[in-house]
Amino acid sequence: MTTEPSTVPARLGEIRDDLADLYRDLHAHPELSYAERRTAAEVARRAGAAGYEVATGVGRTGVVAVLRNGEGPTVLLRADMDALPVEEKTGLPYASTATGTAADGTETPVMHACGHDMHTVCLLGALDVLAAAADSWSGTVLAVFQPAEELATGAAAMVDDGLFERFGTPDVTLGQHVAPLPAGWVGCHAGPAFAATDSLRVRMFGRGGHGSRPETTVDPVVMAASTVMRLQTVVSREVAAGDAAVVTVGSLRAGTKENIIPDEAELQINVRSFDTRVRERVLEAITRIVKAEAAASGAEREPEITPFNAFPLLYNDEAAMARTEAALRAELGDAAVVDPGPVSGSEDFGRFGTAATAPTCYWLFGGADPEAFRTAFEAGTLDRDVPSNHSPYFAPVVEPTLSTGVRALTAAALAWLGPKDR
C-alpha cells in the first residue's frame, strides 16, 4: 500500500472548475439541519454518476455512497451538509440570500457559515478521484454525507438508522473541517482534538406587567442580564489557568415591546470542555448561578435548564492519526502540516468511530487567503481580520482550499485502503 500523490492532482485538474461551480452553488443555497434536501439530491446525483451505489434518506436527510472495489479495508469518509441560521454579510457574488424555518417555526436567514458546503464538495471530489483511480487500490469506500452536524445529532441519526448494518462497518473513520488557517495548510492533532460541548436552554421566569410599574413585577430582563454577568465568573474564577473551558451565552431573548415587562427570558448557553472534572464543575456552577439569580430576583418559579445538542469529546486515535498524518505530509509537504493543538470547536464525527469501534482521524484544512492571513498574523490581528467559523463573514477562498481538501481526503483514504492485487 502506497499513496500515489501524482494521481490526485491530475484528475483533480479536470474536475476542479466544476467542483468550484458546485461549491458556489451550494454556498448560495444553504439548507438548515435536516432540511438538506436540495444538497442531498445533488450529492446523490453526482455520487451515482461517479459509479457509487447511493442511498438517500439515511438518518432523515443523509446520503451514503459506497464503492466496493475488491478485498480490503473499509474506509469511512465523511462530510456534513447542513448550514446555519446566520445572515450572510460577506458581500460575495454567490452569497446566500436563502431563508429557512428555525426550530421555533420562524423564518430565518441561512448561511453556510461553517463551511460544510466545502466539506461536501471536497468529499464529492475525492469520490471522483478515487473512482477514477480504482485500479490503484482495493477495498471499500464508504462515503457518508451527514445531516445536522450543527445539532450534534446527525451522526447518531445515521448510525441509528442502520448505517453500519446496511452498508458495512469501517476499519477507520476519516473526516476534515475547514478552518481559519491559511488555505493549503492542514492541521493534525492526536489525542483530545475537539472539545466536548454541552448546550443548555435556560428559561427564567419573572412576572410581567406594565413597564411603568416594575414594582408590581419580577423583571426577567434584569434577572437574565445579571445571570449573564455572573456566568462570566465560571471561567474567570472556577476554571484553573491550566484547564480550558468556554461558557458562551449565544442567545438571550426576552420581551417584545419596550413598555411591557415580559414574563420570562430565554438564554441559550454553550459550554466547551476538554476534561470530565472541569466539565462537571462548569455545569454545576451554571446550574447554581441560574438558580441563585432567580432567587435574587425573587422569582416565584424555578428556572428550567434543558440540555440539548451535546457533542462528545473528539479524540483522535494516536496511532491512526500518525498514519494519516504521514499520508498528508507525503501529499501536501511537511510545510503544509501543523499541529493546531486541541480546538474549542466541537464535532459529532467521533460518534461514527465510537459506534464502529474504529479509530477516529479528523483534521483541519485551511480556508483563509494566505496573504491576508500572513498580514493579519504579523499585525497581531488574526482574531479581528480572519473571520472564524460561524461568523457572517466566514468565507473560505475557493482555491487552494478546495484542491487541498480533495487531496487531503483522497490521500488519507489511500493510506488506509489496500493495494491493488496484481
Next chain:
Amino acid sequence: MTTEPSTVPARLGEIRDDLADLYRDLHAHPELSYAERRTAAEVARRAGAAGYEVATGVGRTGVVAVLRNGEGPTVLLRADMDALPVEEKTGLPYASTATGTAADGTETPVMHACGHDMHTVCLLGALDVLAAAADSWSGTVLAVFQPAEELATGAAAMVDDGLFERFGTPDVTLGQHVAPLPAGWVGCHAGPAFAATDSLRVRMFGRGGHGSRPETTVDPVVMAASTVMRLQTVVSREVAAGDAAVVTVGSLRAGTKENIIPDEAELQINVRSFDTRVRERVLEAITRIVKAEAAASGAEREPEITPFNAFPLLYNDEAAMARTEAALRAELGDAAVVDPGPVSGSEDFGRFGTAATAPTCYWLFGGADPEAFRTAFEAGTLDRDVPSNHSPYFAPVVEPTLSTGVRALTAAALAWLGPKDR
C-alpha cells in the same frame, strides 16, 4: 345644565347585556395598533345605528362619530382601540388566541392587555345613552375612537388627518382608562397625572463568531447584559428620592443559536418621568452608559440609540378637572372617587387637548374584582395578586367595570354639554 344621574342607569340597564357581549367579543378578537379594522367596523356600525354621523379611516384606522344636537359646547369623548403583542394567560372563556403581525414582520400573539376593549365598549355605551337622552342636553358630542395609542402616535395621526377641521374643535376633551382599582371606583388627579414617556431602541454592535472562540469576537450578549445592569443605576443613583422616574428595559434580544456569538444586540428601553430636568438627566445618563458599555467591550462601532413612541406628560387642567370630578361624584357617590396621585403610565390623550387648545380631563376607572382587591390590599399583596395593565393576566371583571365606565363618561359629558333649550 345639570347632570341627571337617574337617566343613565335606566337606559344602561337595557343595553348592558349587549355591551357585555360586545366586550367579550372584542376581547377575544384583539387587533394590534393600526390594524383595528374589525374593531373599527363594529364601532362604526353601532355608532351609526345609534344615530351618529360616522367617519372611518381617520388617522388610518380611527373612527369619528358625531351627534350634533343643537347649540352648545362641543365635547370630545375618546376611547382607544388597539391591543398589545402579549400572549394572554387569563384562562378566561373569552381569552384571546389571536395573532398579529409585529413591526418586525413576525407573527405574534395579541391580547387586550391594556383594557382598550373596555374603553371602546364604554364609549359606545355612553354614545347610546347620550343619544337616547338627547332631549335633555344641547351641543355636540364628538366621539373619537383612536387607533395606536400604544405606539403613542394614534392621537396625533387623527389630529394630523384633520380631525378638528373636519369635525369641529372641542371645548373640552374627556377620556378614561381602566386600571387595577376596585371596579366601581374612579380615580381623579388634577395636575401632572400621567408620566412623560420616552422610548429608545438601542442597537449595540459586537463582532460575531463561533461560540467556542469568544476571543475572536466582541460579544454583544455580555455587552447588553452589562448595559442592563448599569442602567439600573440611573434610577438608583441619579434620581433623587423625592423625584420620580422609571427606566425599564422591556426587551432584550440577541442571537439565535447557542453556539454562535451574534453580531449585535437590541434593547428596547422605556423611560417615565414627571419633570423636565429629571427627564433630561435620565436620558443623558442612558446615552452615557450605553456608549461606555460599548467602549468597555471594545466595540468597533458606536451603538445606535433611536427614540420612538414619545408620550408627552398628561396634565389635567385643574379647573376643568374640578368640574368633571364633581359630576363623577354626583353620579357615583363620593366614596367611589379617589385621588390616585400621578401615575407612571403614559397616554397620548393629551395631544387632543393640546391641539384643540381645550382643557384635558382624564380619569381612571377600576377593573379589579372588589373582593379580591380588598383581600390583596389587606394582605399587602396587591402588586402580586391584582394584575396590572400589560400583564398577560390583566382581566377587568365585566361588571361593575362596564357600567361604571359608561356612567362616568356619560356624566362627565353631561357636565360639559349645555342644557336643552325649552
Next chain:
Amino acid sequence: MTTEPSTVPARLGEIRDDLADLYRDLHAHPELSYAERRTAAEVARRAGAAGYEVATGVGRTGVVAVLRNGEGPTVLLRADMDALPVEEKTGLPYASTATGTAADGTETPVMHACGHDMHTVCLLGALDVLAAAADSWSGTVLAVFQPAEELATGAAAMVDDGLFERFGTPDVTLGQHVAPLPAGWVGCHAGPAFAATDSLRVRMFGRGGHGSRPETTVDPVVMAASTVMRLQTVVSREVAAGDAAVVTVGSLRAGTKENIIPDEAELQINVRSFDTRVRERVLEAITRIVKAEAAASGAEREPEITPFNAFPLLYNDEAAMARTEAALRAELGDAAVVDPGPVSGSEDFGRFGTAATAPTCYWLFGGADPEAFRTAFEAGTLDRDVPSNHSPYFAPVVEPTLSTGVRALTAAALAWLGPKDR
C-alpha cells in the same frame, strides 16, 4: 407672647465675631461620635458663663444647659456636636487636619462634614441672646448639646441617662440643621420631614487563597461586587415611581493585597425610606439579594446581616410647625422661608419629642454662598457645584449662616416661651 425680632440682631451684633471665631476653632478640631470632649468642655464653659446651669457627661459626652426663668413652658433647644470620619478637602484656612479612632480601632481623618459645629455655635449664640433678653420672656430653656447623632444613638443615650427626669420635661422640642440652601434661608416642612434610616453591616464569606488559583477559592470580591450591582435593582425595580427610597452601599472593603483572595468582604449599607411598607419591602429585598448572591458564588457560609444606626422617621407636628414657621417668617421675612419637602437625610432628633410626648419642630437653614447657589441653580449644576452634607468639600459660609441660625433658634424659642409677667 410675642417674638421681638429687634432684640436678637442687637445682641447678636456684639457676639457675632466671637461666635465666628469659635466656629472656625470647632471646625478645625472635629471629634468623632462620643469623643466630643474638647467640644463639650468649651460648650459647658460658655453656657456656664452665660448664666446657665450646666451638666456634662449626660449620655456619655452630652452637655445640658438650663436657664429657669420663671413660670412658663419648657422649651428644648438642641444641637449635635459630633463630626465624621471624612478627610477634609475644602482647602479652608481652618480646615481640619485632625484624626480620630474609628470603630474598628484604626486612626482616621475627621471632619465636620455635616455642619454640627455650626449647630453647636448657633445654639451657644441663641443661649447668649436668650439670657441677655431674659427680662422679655418667662419659662425654662433646656439646651441639649447631643453627642453621636451620626451613630443615631446620641439622643437616645441622653434620654436613657435621665435627661427629662433630671432636667425637666419639655413642652416642645426645637432643632435645626444646616443644609445646601442659600445662607439666609430656612426650610420648613410639616409632616414626614426626614427619612427613616436603616443601616446594615453585611459580611459575605468566601474562601481565600492565592490570587493565581481562583478555582481553589470562593472569591468574596466578586461576590460583593455582584451584590452591589444587584442592590441597585431594589430602588430601580422594587420601589414604585411614586414612592421614595434610597439604598446606598457607603463602604465596601475586601482584601489587603492584590495576590491574595481574601476570606470575606464587608459592605455597609444605608437605607432611607418614608413609608413603612416601602421600608419593609426594601429591607426584605436586600436580605434576599445578599443571600442569593452568596449562593450564586457557592459560599459555604451564610452571610451575616447586622443592623445598626437605625434612625426613625422624623415627623414634624403640623400644628407646632405652623407656629414655629410663623415665628421664623416674622424674624427672617417670608422670602427667606421655603418648603424643601421631605428630605432623604435622617435625624435622631425626633427621639426627644417622642420620649417627652412633646411636638417635634425641626427645620433646615442654609449654608451655601448665595451667589454661588444662584449661579449653580441657573446652570442646573447644583448637585455638582454646591457640596452637600458629608462631602469632603462641605463648607458653610460663616455668614450669614451663623447669624441666621442664631436668629432662627432664638425666634423659635421665643415663639414657645411665655411672656414676661409684668
Next chain:
Amino acid sequence: MTTEPSTVPARLGEIRDDLADLYRDLHAHPELSYAERRTAAEVARRAGAAGYEVATGVGRTGVVAVLRNGEGPTVLLRADMDALPVEEKTGLPYASTATGTAADGTETPVMHACGHDMHTVCLLGALDVLAAAADSWSGTVLAVFQPAEELATGAAAMVDDGLFERFGTPDVTLGQHVAPLPAGWVGCHAGPAFAATDSLRVRMFGRGGHGSRPETTVDPVVMAASTVMRLQTVVSREVAAGDAAVVTVGSLRAGTKENIIPDEAELQINVRSFDTRVRERVLEAITRIVKAEAAASGAEREPEITPFNAFPLLYNDEAAMARTEAALRAELGDAAVVDPGPVSGSEDFGRFGTAATAPTCYWLFGGADPEAFRTAFEAGTLDRDVPSNHSPYFAPVVEPTLSTGVRALTAAALAWLGPKDR
C-alpha cells in the same frame, strides 16, 4: 561528580529536630517584606556557625552565606524569607499572632501563608549538610536568603546591591517552593514553569456626598463593583480556551461609613499569564474596561492605573532541569517526582539566573499531609480541603516536608558541584 544520597539522611537525622523547632519558631514570628530582621539575624547566626562567610543587609534585609570549598562550579541556592499580611487561622500551637506595618502604615496581622519559613529552614539544613559533607565535593556554595519575594523586588534588590560582584557569579541557580502536593513529593517542569505576574493598583474617582443623596454624587462603590464584574469578562471572553491567564481583584476598598458616599475606590489587581501576546491583550483589556467603567459612571476624573510588583515568567532551562531532576529522582525515588505543568503562581527567582546568565532550576516540594491529600483527591475536593499558598489555613506538615526540602536542595546542589579532587 556523583550525588551521594546516603550522606544526606545521616546528617539530616542529627539536625532534624532542631530544624523543626526553628521552623515552628519562624512560623510563629513572621515578618513582612523588607522587615525580615529577626529572621535574617537567626539565619546569619546559624550559617556563620556552620562555617559560612556571612553578609547581611544585602538588598536591604537579605543575607548571603558563602562556602568556598576549592575549585569548581559556583552553585546559587536560594530561599526567600518574607511573610504576608494574612491573619492566620490554622489553629496550630505555633500559629502566628504577630502583626506588622502594612504599606499604607496600618498595623496588620502577619502570617507565613506562603511557606517561606519552610524554605528558609530547608536551606539552612542544606547548608549544614553540605558543610558537613565538604570533603565530598568541590566548588562554591552561594546561599542567598532573599527578602521581599512577595513584592517581586527582593531578588532584584540583592542583584542591584552587587550580589554577584561581591560574592561571585553562579554557574547555576537552584531554588524550591513548598506547594499543596503531598509531603515527600517534588514537582519538576521544564520550560515556562511559573506565570508572569503584573499587579495594578487602580484608583477610581467618583464624587462623594451624603448617602441619602446619591444624585449629587458619582458613586465610586458602584463604579468599582461594576468594574469587578466587567473584569471577569477578560478571561471569560478575551482569552482563548487554549491559552491561560488569571485576572484577580485581590482587594477592593472604598468608603468608611455606611452613610457617606466616598470620593474614590481602590482596586488591587493581579494578572497571571504565560505568553506575551496574551499578557498584552489582558493588560489592554483591563485598561479599556477601567476607563470605560469610569466613563459609564460619569466620573469627572480619569482613573489612575499604577503597575507594581511585576514578576517575569520563570522559565526553567530544559537541559539544566533535566540534570537537576535526575538528581532529585536519584535522591527521592522516581515515584516522588511529578510534573505539575506550568503553575499560575509567580516567582522572582528567575531574576538571579537572568542577571547571572546562568540557567534557572526551580521545583516544587509538597507540604500537604499525604493521607489528607489522598482522601481529598479521591473525593474530588482537593481545592476545598487542601489549603493552598496564601490561604490563612496554609500549614505544611513539618515532616516529611522539611526532610524532603533539605534532601532535594542538597542533592540538587551536589549534582552541580564538582567532585572532590583526591
